[in-house]
Amino acid sequence: MNEALIKEIVRRVMDIIGENNTIPVEASARHVHLSEDHIEKLFGKDHGMSKKKELSQPGQFQYKERVTLIGPRGVLKSVAILGPVRNKTQVEISKTDVRTLGINPPVRESGRLDGSGKIYIATERAVIEANESVIIAKRHIHMTPEDAKRFGVNDKQLVSVRVRGDRSVIFEDVVVRVNNKYKLSMHIDFDEANASGYKDGVVGEIII
Amino acid sequence: MNEALIKEIVRRVMDIIGENNTIPVEASARHVHLSEDHIEKLFGKDHGMSKKKELSQPGQFQYKERVTLIGPRGVLKSVAILGPVRNKTQVEISKTDVRTLGINPPVRESGRLDGSGKIYIATERAVIEANESVIIAKRHIHMTPEDAKRFGVNDKQLVSVRVRGDRSVIFEDVVVRVNNKYKLSMHIDFDEANASGYKDGVVGEIII
Numbered sequence: 001m002n003e004a005l006i007k008e009i010v011r012r013v014m015d016i017i018g019e020n021n022t023i024p025v026e027a028s029a030r031h032v033h034l035s036e037d038h039i040e041k042l043f044g045k046d047h048g049m050s051k052k053k054e055l056s057q058p059g060q061f062q063y064k065e066r067v068t069l070i071g072p073r074g075v076l077k078s079v080a081i082l083g084p085v086r087n088k089t090q091v092e093i094s095k096t097d098v099r100t101l102g103i104n105p106p107v108r109e110s111g112r113l114d115g116s117g118k119i120y121i122a123t124e125r126a127v128i129e130a131n132e133s134v135i136i137a138k139r140h141i142h143m144t145p146e147d148a149k150r151f152g153v154n155d156k157q158l159v160s161v162r163v164r165g166d167r168s169v170i171f172e173d174v175v176v177r178v179n180n181k182y183k184l185s186m187h188i189d190f191d192e193a194n195a196s197g198y199k200d201g202v203v204g205e206i207i208i
Numbered sequence: 209m210n211e212a213l214i215k216e217i218v219r220r221v222m223d224i225i226g227e228n229n230t231i232p233v234e235a236s237a238r239h240v241h242l243s244e245d246h247i248e249k250l251f252g253k254d255h256g257m258s259k260k261k262e263l264s265q266p267g268q269f270q271y272k273e274r275v276t277l278i279g280p281r282g283v284l285k286s287v288a289i290l291g292p293v294r295n296k297t298q299v300e301i302s303k304t305d306v307r308t309l310g311i312n313p314p315v316r317e318s319g320r321l322d323g324s325g326k327i328y329i330a331t332e333r334a335v336i337e338a339n340e341s342v343i344i345a346k347r348h349i350h351m352t353p354e355d356a357k358r359f360g361v362n363d364k365q366l367v368s369v370r371v372r373g374d375r376s377v378i379f380e381d382v383v384v385r386v387n388n389k390y391k392l393s394m395h396i397d398f399d400e401a402n403a404s405g406y407k408d409g410v411v412g413e414i415i416i
Contacts, residue, residue: 009217096398107374107375166315167379194399195379
């Protein structure tokens with residue numbers, strides 16, 4: 001097989017598979033999910049948290065309140081808090097943020113916090129130490145069981161996704177997460193968004 | 209053709225093409241190339257610039273001196289200056305830097321500066337306005353004519369390259385640059401390095 005032919009096959013295969021596989025892509029900024037206990041410590045027992053806006057995933061929203069993240073090397077101010085309240089506090093940052101803060105958390109799926117990073121979270125009222133809370137969120141796709149059937153993929157499967165921003169990238173090892181409460185959406189962080197020239201409205205195609 | 213078969217073909221084609229196509233990858237931090245005139249204005253006419261270290265591309269080096277970049281929204285301090293001197297000043301930053309500075313330069317190949325971004329460059333001695341100087345460097349591969357022959361590619365050709373960091377990515381539209389003064393190396397910026405989980409020693413494979 002000569003190289004021109006191989007290229008043509010790859011291109012056509014990608015086109016064929018890509019045709020009906022468009023997925024909305026969203027770039028997630030750094031954010032925290034807080035436990036009830038941590039909300040009380042950071043904002044006070046009688047402070048009623050205020051909802052700012054609904055997010056794309058049903059039931060998820062952003063609070064008006066914000067926090068500061070403090071690492072050994074630097075600080076990130078005005079970090080968004082997402083609701084609803086979780087059992088364990090989880091802090092999701094990018095590798096660029098990692099350099100700013102001076103910590104070394106793992107790339108992980110949401111919820112897998114054993115052995116994850118430590119950070120201090122601060123408000124005007126208090127500073128708390130959040131052990132095993134910090135991850136770099138592994139890129140993933142939320143979808144319903146119907147979507148999964150249509151794309152021919154399963155929960156937890158790793159797929160490759162082409163994101164065609166102004167500098168096209170194929171992200172490999174993207175985790176599929178299937179749940180009937182989800183809405184179809186691929187989540188990448190700002191490093192990934194910047195690397196692919198992402199803008200609002202850009203879509204991804206599952207290619208492998 | 210069913211999807212499993214298509215997947216298998218793509219995987220095998222990539223393996224075949226990837227086998228002998230390993231390319232060292234380097235992550236380029238933000239930096240500036242200065243014109244003679246701008247060096248004189250920023251450091252003074254009789255200031256002899258000091259070489260700090262040689263870079264991977266033959267004849268390229270970093271100066272000990274550094275500059276500050278000033279945009280409408282923010283500032284980046286201690287930015288590296290690379291030599292030798294160029295005819296026109298060129299500032300290469302990432303999309304993350306673009307947000308910090310508050311400017312909107314194009315993604316471009318080195319040297320293509322018409323219509324590129326404006327920035328202020330400062331030292332303790334002076335501040336200069338550098339019009340048509342700022343680009344987000346388009347990812348590219350430096351190689352010799354012998355490398356190009358081995359890979360079966362030509363100068364200015366766009367190729368796809370898999371960079372297998374701790375989150376594997378295939379960068380599409382990577383520009384091949386062929387010159388017998390070059391040394392084989394793929395250059396990506398820090399957004400791209402972060403998005404692919406790049407570490408020193410990671411290599412790329414041309415796959416298309």
